[in-house]
Amino acid sequence: MNRRSWIWVFLIVALVGFVIMNPQFRALFGISESRAIGNNPGNDNGDEYELVTLLPKDAIRSIDNPQFVTGAEADAQYNPDELVLGIEINGDARAYSIPFLSGHEIVNDVVGGEPIAVTW
Numbered sequence: 001m002n003r004r005s006w007i008w009v010f011l012i013v014a015l016v017g018f019v020i021m022n023p024q025f026r027a028l029f030g031i032s033e034s035r036a037i038g039n040n041p042g043n044d045n046g047d048e049y050e051l052v053t054l055l056p057k058d059a060i061r062s063i064d065n066p067q068f069v070t071g072a073e074a075d076a077q078y079n080p081d082e083l084v085l086g087i088e089i090n091g092d093a094r095a096y097s098i099p100f101l102s103g104h105e106i107v108n109d110v111v112g113g114e115p116i117a118v119t120w
Contacts, residue, residue: 060104060105060106061104062104062105062106062107062108063104063106063107063108064108066096066107066109068094074095078097082097082098082099083097083098083099084096084097084098085098085101085118085120087111087116087118088111088112089111089112089113089114089116090111090112090113090114091112092111092112092113093111094109094111096118096120098120101118101119101120102120105119105120106118106119106120107119
């Protein structure tokens, strides 16, 4: 094989490896890990349930140092009917966009001097 063919072989192998190892792509193609779990404690008929894991632990990174906009900037950037999760601790108020949280799932923040985890 010539050099150009080897480059194509390498690129194809690298792409396949990336797809197999990347949890988001595995979920996209329906590749998931599953395992059977035992009886439900409240279930006497012996049924087993399948636990399906689409993403491995820490596959979606948390936001650890969130940046915020002013109220006026938020009014200009967000729809008036956009859903938010709001919190106020010791006079410090924050609002977290639910559509944004849907892509990140967790924000680690400090509000009013208290560490919090915002999840959706």
